[in-house]
Amino acid sequence: MEWDDLLREYLGEFGRFQKITAMLVIPVGITVGLNFVAMTFLAATPEHHCQVFGNASSVGHRYQAEGYNLSVPLENIGGTWKQSSCLMYKESNSTTTPGNETTACTHGWEYDRTIYQSTIVTEYDLVCMRSWLKGLGQSTFMVGAGLGGIFFGTLSDRFGRQPTTVLCLLLHLALSTGASFTPDYVSFIVLRALDGAAANGAIYTAFVLAVEVVGPSKRNAVSMAISLSASVGYFLLCLLAYYIRTWRNLQLVQAVIMTPLLCYWWVLPESPRWLISNKRVKSARDVLRRAARVNNVTIPDDVYTSLLTTSAESNEAKKRFTMIDLLRTPQMRKITVTVCLTWIFVTGVYYGLIVGTTDLAGDPYVNFALGTALEMGLAVLGWAVMERFGRKPVIAGSALLAGIGCLASAATTGLPTVSRNFALVGRVVNAMSFHCLAAYTPEVFPTVVRSTGMGIATACSRIGSMLAPFVTLLGDVWLPLPMLTFGVASCAGGLAVCLLPETLGLPLPETIEDVENLGREPHRKKDKDKSVTTSALSCYLNEYVYEALEHLALSYTTSYYVYVHERVPTVL
Known part of the structure; x- marks a missing residue:
């Protein structure tokens, strides 16, 4: 018996156990989201x-x-x-x-x-010829986040989702607190870089855990809820920054508010899906029985035996997997560069516009809060549209519209109010593509390397977010240049998404072989909970268009960043 079959027929796709697990992961997203954009106010540059x-x-x-x-x-x-x-x-x-x-x-x-009583910029004079040091601070944080995604993602696939998440939270608390007491700027950016690694490891490991315990029909909703929890963190940051105008106090407060999450060592469950894939038979049985009690259902003993036997018979359950396995087979190699580029462009524009909106005309707190509110609304809309029309058209379309908004902002820099409005449009529409892409990512990795693949995908995304602070500095050279750059990058990301397959209604792949077979089976049974129209259309387009682009994607296989994906079946 497969895992998704157990969820549908016995445990339930989104029972009380899954709801509690998802609710435990959401606070992780809030605290990590707050930390990821904290430099917006910590390193604000006043007149x-x-x-x-x-x-x-x-x-x-x-x-x-x-x-x-x-x-x-x-x-x-x-x-x-x-x-x-x-x-x-x-x-x-x-x-x-x-x-x-x-x-x-x-x-x-x-x-x-x-507006600001004290920021890192005012304390260390990071202006004029030293302004590049401000961008260096955020860039090193993103470098740490990228490396942390790879390291802790691999650690999670090896030792489990729950212990890795708790370890990352503990490191995140210690490093973020220490950053508020640093005596100089060098020590600050070093601690921030290490903190970025821990924070990114925490959110993506917890994200994978939550996605693995829910059924296919609710998976996208849970993914979007966790992704949006970061936006709640943005709101919290804006509120804290409004009342705390000194950077050291703001850094300390945004660190200590995550202290209650350390109880997750006792309350956060391990992913039964991971336990089964790693032949942890006794632990998997214990977690499933606990989940059945919480959901008030009964799972027959022969179902446990069937589920565990299926996993034990899998050839891939007998070996350990590494990042190399993400590049080992043709289908997975073919996807690598496409998704890598998509994450670079979309994430770079996303973080660049978050920072950039506080530099626009008007109150920085109002601009930031308004952008975040619109972002959350459009992200929810994006989720609803994805459930009806599929992942690709939503992600690609929103990225292209965001690019147009940024280009319009660049063209109207002589009209500050108009330019600001176009920039806000670019930000919130780009946020739709960002959150939808985050929800889409775990659907295309096999269970045996899902956390590793997520870690590498997010590491790739950090290239864009690492460059974003320096792109904003291009305004000192020519005022429209940052928005022009973001506009081109967003359009490029939208076009890159067109190379990816649709995953609407498909179960999560369990093995690398599943991923390889996804694009090679012309007829497969579709998830009964989804309508056939969109999937059939997507497959039709893939069948005649996607292979024409295969050679182009294969030419970039030297990249070590990986995004595994699957294709939608043809539905007769």
Whole structure:
């Protein structure tokens, strides 16, 4: 007996046991989501100008003083004349007209503390020629997140979902707390990088656990709920940042709020699907019996025997799997680059626009909260549409629309309000593709390497999120350039999705052989809970279009990032 058959016929696809497990995973998504975008406010850059009075302890009245205005030259920024943030006249005199010669700030900077009392930028002067260090902080965090996804994903496939999740949460708490007490910027970004590894390991391992215990008909809903929990974390971050205007206190608070999650060592169950795949017979039986009691159902003893025997007879249950197995077979190799590129583009634009919306005209807290609210609404809409029309059209279409929004924002930089609105449209529509892609990912990995594959897929996504902070700095070169870059990248991601197959209504693959056979079986029984129209259409298109692109995908197989996927069956 297969696992999905047990869920449908005996345990239930979404009983009380599965609901409790999903609810336990959602707080992990909230705390990790908060941490992933914390640099939006921790490293916010307020208005700043050269210090010309010799003492920056009090900005107050001097920030708008007439003498100050005479000491700092004007610059044309995006068609608007503003006082320079990085230059001053060589000889400052508050009562005379200054000369024309300018120089870089020699006495530091004065910061407008109307919005932010203290940020990493103001404490370490990460502006002007040092502004690249701000992007380095977020980029190193994403590098850590990518490496952590690979490492802890492999660890999870080897030792289990539950212990790996708890280990990551413990490390996340310790490292995130330590970052609030760092004496210098170097130690801060080192701890943040390690924290990124732990945080990413926690959310994706827990994500896989939740997806593995629910049935096919509810899997996408659970995936979307966990993905959206990160957006709840964004709201929480915005609320905390509004009331906590100093970066050290904000960093500390956003760390300690996850302390209750350490109880997961006792309350979070192990994935029975993983236990079965790894021949942990006694443990699998214990978890299934507990789940049956919670769901108030009875599983006959012969069902346990059949389920465990099926797993034991599998050739793939007798070996251990590594990242190499994700590249070993043609079908899995063929998918690697396509999904790798999709994650790079979609995630890079996603995080770039989250940071970028706080730099737009208007209140940064309002912009951030508004973008998050719209993001959540469209993500829910995306989930509903995916359930009816499939994964591919939703992900590809939303990515392309987001790209158009970003390009429109770049074209209207001379109209700040219009540009901001287009940027917000780009952000929220891109968020739909991001959340839908996150829900789509676990559906295409076989159980034996699902966590490893998820880890590598997210590691690939961190390339884009690592580059995003530096893309936002391109506005110093040419104001429309960041949005132009994000627009092109989002469109590229949408086009890349067109190379992927549809998975609507299909059970999760258990073995690598299942993945290989998915694209080679012209006629298979479709999940009875889904309508046939969309799947048949998707298969028809795949049958005549997908193979034409096979050679193109195969030419990139040297990449070590992997995204396994499956194809929709033809339905007669």
